[in-house]
Amino acid sequence: MDKxxxxxxxxxxxxxxxxxxxxxxxxxxxxxxxxxxxYILRSEDTDxxxxxxxxxxxxxxxxxxxxxxxxxxxxxxxRTEIYKKYLEKMIADGFAYISKEEIKKExxxxxxxRFKNPNKKISFSDIVLGNITFDTTDLKDFVIAxxxxxxxxxxxxxxxxxxxxxTHVIRGQEHIANTPRQILIQEAIGASRPFYAHLPLILGKDxxxxxxxxxxxxxxxxxxxxxxxPEAIINFMALIGWNPGGxxxxxxxxxLIEKFNLYKIQKSGGVFNSEKxxxxxxxxxxxxxxxxxxxxxLTWLPEKMRNSEITAKLFPIIIERISKWGxxxxxxxxxxxxxxxxxxxxxxxxxxxxxSSPEKIANNLKLAIKTLESLEEKKFTTEIIKNTLMLIADxxxxxGELLHPVRYALSGKEKSPDPFIIASIIxxxxxxxxxxxxx
RNA sequence: GGCCCUAUCGUCUAACGGUUAGGACAUCGGGUUUUCAAUCCGGUAAUCAGGGUUCGAUUCCCUGUGGGGUCACCA
Numbered sequence: 001m002d003k004x005x006x007x008x009x010x011x012x013x014x015x016x017x018x019x020x021x022x023x024x025x026x027x028x029x030x031x032x033x034x035x036x037x038x039y040i041l042r043s044e045d046t047d048x049x050x051x052x053x054x055x056x057x058x059x060x061x062x063x064x065x066x067x068x069x070x071x072x073x074x075x076x077x078x079r080t081e082i083y084k085k086y087l088e089k090m091i092a093d094g095f096a097y098i099s100k101e102e103i104k105k106e107x108x109x110x111x112x113x114r115f116k117n118p119n120k121k122i123s124f125s126d127i128v129l130g131n132i133t134f135d136t137t138d139l140k141d142f143v144i145a146x147x148x149x150x151x152x153x154x155x156x157x158x159x160x161x162x163x164x165x166x167t168h169v170i171r172g173q174e175h176i177a178n179t180p181r182q183i184l185i186q187e188a189i190g191a192s193r194p195f196y197a198h199l200p201l202i203l204g205k206d207x208x209x210x211x212x213x214x215x216x217x218x219x220x221x222x223x224x225x226x227x228x229x230p231e232a233i234i235n236f237m238a239l240i241g242w243n244p245g246g247x248x249x250x251x252x253x254x255x256l257i258e259k260f261n262l263y264k265i266q267k268s269g270g271v272f273n274s275e276k277x278x279x280x281x282x283x284x285x286x287x288x289x290x291x292x293x294x295x296x297x298l299t300w301l302p303e304k305m306r307n308s309e310i311t312a313k314l315f316p317i318i319i320e321r322i323s324k325w326g327x328x329x330x331x332x333x334x335x336x337x338x339x340x341x342x343x344x345x346x347x348x349x350x351x352x353x354x355x356s357s358p359e360k361i362a363n364n365l366k367l368a369i370k371t372l373e374s375l376e377e378k379k380f381t382t383e384i385i386k387n388t389l390m391l392i393a394d395x396x397x398x399x400g401e402l403l404h405p406v407r408y409a410l411s412g413k414e415k416s417p418d419p420f421i422i423a424s425i426i427x428x429x430x431x432x433x434x435x436x437x438x439x
Numbered sequence: 440g441g442c443c444c445u446a447u448c449g450u451c452u453a454a455c456g457g458u459u460a461g462g463a464c465a466u467c468g469g470g471u472u473u474u475c476a477a478u479c480c481g482g483u484a485a486u487c488a489g490g491g492u493u494c495g496a497u498u499c500c501c502u503g504u505g506g507g508g509u510c511a512c513c514a
Contacts, residue, residue, distance in 0.1 A: 012514045047513055101512075108512050129444065138442065138510085146512050153514050177443065177509045200445085200507095207506065236451095239463095243452055247462050266452080268445045269507060276451065276464040321476050336475095353473075390472070400473035407473070415475035 005037030006166045009070075010157070012044040013055035016219040017062055019272065020172065020202045020210040023237040027199060028170045029068050030238070030260040040164055041070035045077045046156055049107075062221050066230045067253065072164075076156050083151035086159050086189055087113060087144070095188035096144060113145040115154075115185065122180040127197035128265045129173075134180040142181060154181050162191035170197045170262070173269075174209065197262055200241045201269040210272065227300060227325025232281035240270040250283045282323040293319055300328035310340050313425045317417050336413070340425055344412025346438055353404040356397075362439050364402045365409065367392055369435050372428070380428045386420040409438035 007028040011021055025041075032039035041063065045051040056075075063069065076083075090096040091113070099114045117140060123133040144155040151159075157178075161169065176198045186193055201209045210217050223233055235251050243266075244251075244259045251259065285293075294315050298306055305311055314337065318328055331337055338344070351361060371388050372380075389406065393399040407419035410431065416422065423431040 010514085014514070044514060050513065103512095105512080112512055132443070134443070143512050150512090152512075157514090172508090173444065174508055175514090178514090198444085203507080205450095209508070239451065241451090245453060247453090249451090249463055270452090271450060273450050273464065279464055317476085386472090394472085398473080403473040405473095413475085417475075418473080 003165075003167055005032055005035035005168060006040065006164060007032040007037065007168050007170055008040035008042055008161070008164065008166050010042040010044050010160075010171075011059055012047070012050075013052055013059070014047065014050040015055060017055070017059040017221070018210050018217050019220050019223070019233075019237060021059070022062070022066065022068075022220055022233065023202055023240060024170065024172055024199060025063065025068055026234060026237055026256075027197075027242075027260070027262070027265075028168075029070075030257050031168060031170060031262050032071075033257045034260055037167075038071045040166070041073045042160060043073075043075040043077075044153065044156065045075050046151060046153065048077075051077070058219075058221060062224075065221070065224050066234060068234075076160065079156075079160070080149050080151070082163065083145070083156055083159055084148045086155070087148050087151065090115075090144075090188055093188070097141075099141070099143075109146055111147070112143050113147070114141040115144045115181075115188070117141050117184065122183050124179060124183060124193070124196060126176075127168075127195055127262055128200070129176075129198055129267060132176070132179075134177070136180050136184060139181060139184075144185065154178065154185060158182050158185040158189065158191060161194060162186065162189065166194050168195045168197060168262075170199065173198045173201050197265065200266050202237075202240055203269045203271045205271065207269070207271060209269075225326075227327065227329075228277070228281050229284045229324075232277065232284040235284065236277045236280050240272065241266045250280065250287075278323040285319065285323070290315070296325055297328050300325045302329070302332050305332060305337060305341065308341060310425060314340060317421065336416075339411045339413065339416070340422070343430075343434060343437070344410075346409065346412055350414065351405050351408055351438060353400050354398075356401050360401065361405045364392070364396065365405055365435055365439050368402060368406055369432055369439075372423075372432060372435075375428065377428055380424060380431075382420045382424040385423050389420065405438065406435065409435050 009021075009025040009028045011017060011025075029039050031037075043056050045056065060073075087096065091098065094116065096113055096115050099112055101108065101110050101112055103110055117136055119137040121133055121135050123131060125131050142154070143152060145151040160166075179196060179198075183193060204210055204214065204217060224230075231252055234253055234256070238251070238256050238260070239249065242260070242264060244261070245264075294312075297315055297318055298311070301311070318331065321331065322328055352358065353361060368389060371392060372385070375384065375388065389402065390399075393402040396402055403419060407416060407422070408414075410419055410422045410426070411417075426434075
């Protein structure tokens with residue numbers, strides 16, 4: 001290993017970028033970084049019809065968000081002159097020729113540049129898959145450019161990888177059949193052969209390849225809008241097709257750079273499991289500092305809930321109940337936070353606890369008011385309220401006889417955080433008033 | 440269909456040719472001072488099939504089957 005490692009990820013801006021590509025980019029990035037090498041991002045935009053600037057902007061924004069920043073970024077559309085030189089040389093050397101064509105489809109040329117196929121067997125050793133052999137005879141004289149200034153994919157890939165001295169081509173297995181063509185071109189232009197690592201495909205629930213044409217597949221950037229953490233996305237994607245072997249599954253980018261092993265990659269495709277992503281996102285959420293958590297929750301909360309003195313007390317309750325930021329917004333939209341800010345509507349029937357009589361419930365509520373009243377304002381904390389109320393509850397047939405109606409009176413919800421914390425958040429006056437009203 | 444790749448719990452995966460086939464997510468059951476959440480403990484669950492090689496195959500070989508990819512003047 002005397003040569004400096006150079007990897008590249010080469011998306012084409014012809015559609016909305018999805019998570020499958022993130023994993024390829026990530027592995028290229030990890031391998032380059034762990035070898036103190038270089039990671040190149042290349043926009044394969046030679047197809048003028050299909051390429052769109054907004055798609056390119058999309059993946060650039062994505063990698064910025066994920067902090068998978070390339071050492072070099074460039075576009076193939078800006079390198080036409082370079083490809084032209086190679087094309088001319090290949091024609092001059094007899095490796096390619098201008099071919100007269102019959103036009104079968106609209107937009108086709110009556111003259112294209114074809115590669116003169118030597119029709120031989122090509123074998124290469126893939127880091128993931130091992131030895132693979134293709135007979136290139138099946139490939140015929142394939143087209144490498146529409147004209148000298150309109151090069152096609154196979155030619156530009158080989159020229160760029162050669163010029164930029166890419167040492168490791170790490171890409172999805174959908175490219176495996178492209179490899180023999182590209183090796184043929186390498187041999188024609190005198191380029192050395194890089195190491196290949198063809199990654200197992202990431203599959204959807206139906207076990208088919210994730211595709212940008214599939215409306216079911218969520219574009220990668222939308223995960224940001226759903227409130228996922230970049231580190232969680234990276235962590236999760238890294239673990240489809242590779243695994244460090246221990247029992248730990250939660251890693252930061254830095255840890256991944258250290259642990260990643262290109263030589264221990266799975267051969268078969270893996271299904272994308274969004275439940276595990278959610279779990280992992282929560283794990284990363286738990287590692288964040290309270291300050292960061294507060295900042296994020298604030299931005300995801302509806303405006304009317306942001307600036308109340310109540311808000312500051314809500315963070316622990318919220319963070320416990322979400323796995324991604326988007327759920328903060330969901331909670332608020334579902335009205336699960338409203339009772340902290342305003343008196344809830346009470347349904348008499350729901351105040352009841354199992355078989356306890358209404359009189360008993362009312363009595364318990366009165367008892368609660370009486371004891372809480374005696375608490376000083378500044379002693380109205382979760383801990384003290386809990387101790388106070390528990391003292392009463394423990395003397396009842398079951399604690400629920402007191403705790404349920406109190407909780408319901410305060411929240412107006414069948415399901416909510418416990419009554420002690422709600423009481424401490426809304427304060428003494430509000431608590432007493434709600435209990436009174438319930439009676 | 441041709442060519443190529445592939446096969447461990449539902450899912451992601453671990454296991455120098457020798458393990459009670461391990462972990463995680465999900466699921467189920469229970470504890471955790473009422474519900475939800477969080478948390479803890481426990482359970483169910485897998486080597487595609489058939490042949491070899493071997494004292495011994497999840498592991499190596501062959502065949503079958505299943506799954507996937509690819510067959511453009513797209514990338």
